[in-house]
Amino acid sequence: MRQLEGLAPRLAAFDRLCHDARGPVGIAISGGSDSLALLFIAHEWARSRGRKLAALTFDHRLRTAAAGEAARVATICRDLHIPHQTLRWDDPVNRQSSARRARHAALALALKAQGGTHLLTGHTANDQAETFLIRARQGSGWYGLAGMQALSMSPVWPEGEGVRIARPVLSENREDLRSLLHARGQVWIEDPSNENLAYERVRMRRLLAGSPETAARVRRCMAELAGLRAIEDRRLGRWLCDHVVISEDEGGIETDLGGLSMDTAVRGLGLLIQAVTGRETPPRRENLVSLAARLMADTVFAGATLGGAKLVRKQGRVHLMPEAGRDGPETLTARRIDSLRSLYAASA
Numbered sequence: 001m002r003q004l005e006g007l008a009p010r011l012a013a014f015d016r017l018c019h020d021a022r023g024p025v026g027i028a029i030s031g032g033s034d035s036l037a038l039l040f041i042a043h044e045w046a047r048s049r050g051r052k053l054a055a056l057t058f059d060h061r062l063r064t065a066a067a068g069e070a071a072r073v074a075t076i077c078r079d080l081h082i083p084h085q086t087l088r089w090d091d092p093v094n095r096q097s098s099a100r101r102a103r104h105a106a107l108a109l110a111l112k113a114q115g116g117t118h119l120l121t122g123h124t125a126n127d128q129a130e131t132f133l134i135r136a137r138q139g140s141g142w143y144g145l146a147g148m149q150a151l152s153m154s155p156v157w158p159e160g161e162g163v164r165i166a167r168p169v170l171s172e173n174r175e176d177l178r179s180l181l182h183a184r185g186q187v188w189i190e191d192p193s194n195e196n197l198a199y200e201r202v203r204m205r206r207l208l209a210g211s212p213e214t215a216a217r218v219r220r221c222m223a224e225l226a227g228l229r230a231i232e233d234r235r236l237g238r239w240l241c242d243h244v245v246i247s248e249d250e251g252g253i254e255t256d257l258g259g260l261s262m263d264t265a266v267r268g269l270g271l272l273i274q275a276v277t278g279r280e281t282p283p284r285r286e287n288l289v290s291l292a293a294r295l296m297a298d299t300v301f302a303g304a305t306l307g308g309a310k311l312v313r314k315q316g317r318v319h320l321m322p323e324a325g326r327d328g329p330e331t332l333t334a335r336r337i338d339s340l341r342s343l344y345a346a347s348a
């Protein structure tokens with residue numbers, strides 16, 4: 001195999017992110033340049049570490065060319081002796097958000113069926129910078145502006161339960177990954193939607209490509225924010241371990257917010273509401289802020305509902321449970337809290 005430049009630090013990123021992975025390590029591969037480069041690096045890593053890989057492609061069936069593209073990916077994987085599976089969406093609806101959810105769910109289920117726990121994606125530093133601009137324009141807070149994390153939980157419940165998303169090329173530039181493919185004479189698939197200016201991500205990509213100074217400033221800012229976020233995550237990790245208890249009888253959680261700053265309490269409450277309800281995102285920040293303010297005040301708190309969760313205060317402690325009448329997957333609450341603890345504690 002032709003030498004992959006700068007291989008050692010790249011493999012070290014895989015080691016760091018996948019040290020506790022069980023079963024085959026999944027690779028989410030669309031055939032675009034980022035995930036294709038990821039595949040080649042992963043192949044080297046798996047070979048040198050004696051690990052098994054499972055490549056997975058999701059065919060959204062939103063474009064006629066997609067089936068052929070998945071077949072091309074299958075051929076590349078076959079040549080590398082990496083098992084590959086194409087998953088097809090039975091129910092395509094032309095809406096980006098549900099397509100994304102369907103993809104995450106199908107990939108997670110396919111990986112779990114093979115006994116895997118970690119799914120690699122090809123997110124890059126370019127994706128990070130685009131995400132920063134998109135989130136800044138939406139009014140995101142500092143924590144969100146720090147961008148995607150190298151290791152996170154699958155964003156979908158219940159399908160993604162127990163699956164980690166690992167992003168080993170998150171600090172790499174797309175151009176460097178493309179050079180790697182050029183060096184191997186490997187052609188990648190260009191998704192035509194990457195040129196569609198109706199998408200904000202495409203517009204931000206253009207903006208960054210046209211202004212290297214802006215791109216450099218965004219990256220510097222994100223690096224600072226990532227440092228702050230690591231401190232915040234350690235704090236959240238300690239709180240989840242020491243102050244959050246599962247109350248088996250109610251399918252809920254008991255906690256106290258004592259000692260947390262308002263900013264951290266807002267984030268912590270968001271996580272707990274997600275854990276009891278299975279929501280993919282926390283409730284709106286302003287609602288969480290007003291809830292946290294009421295819970296932290298000494299005045300009487302008669303109870304509240306937010307984002308599908310019910311909150312009451314008993315003897316100074318806060319109890320969260322799924323809102324009555326909802327048939328949410330509350331039995332998963334304990335497992336979600338465990339996942340959160342191990343994820344946030346790992347950032348310590």
Ligand SMILES: Nc1ncnc2c1ncn2[C@@H]1O[C@H](COP(=O)(O)OP(=O)(O)OP(=O)(O)O)[C@@H](O)[C@H]1O
Pocket residue numbers: 027028029030034035056057058059060100103120121122123127
């Ligand atoms: N059709 C697909 N099949 C398998 N994996 C995919 C597919 N599309 C994207 N991916 C994976 O997701 C990564 C990010 O892709 P992209 O930026 O297009 O998706 P995204 O919707 O922003 O992802 P996410 O929602 O997970 O942040 C790719 O590098 C690849 O690993």
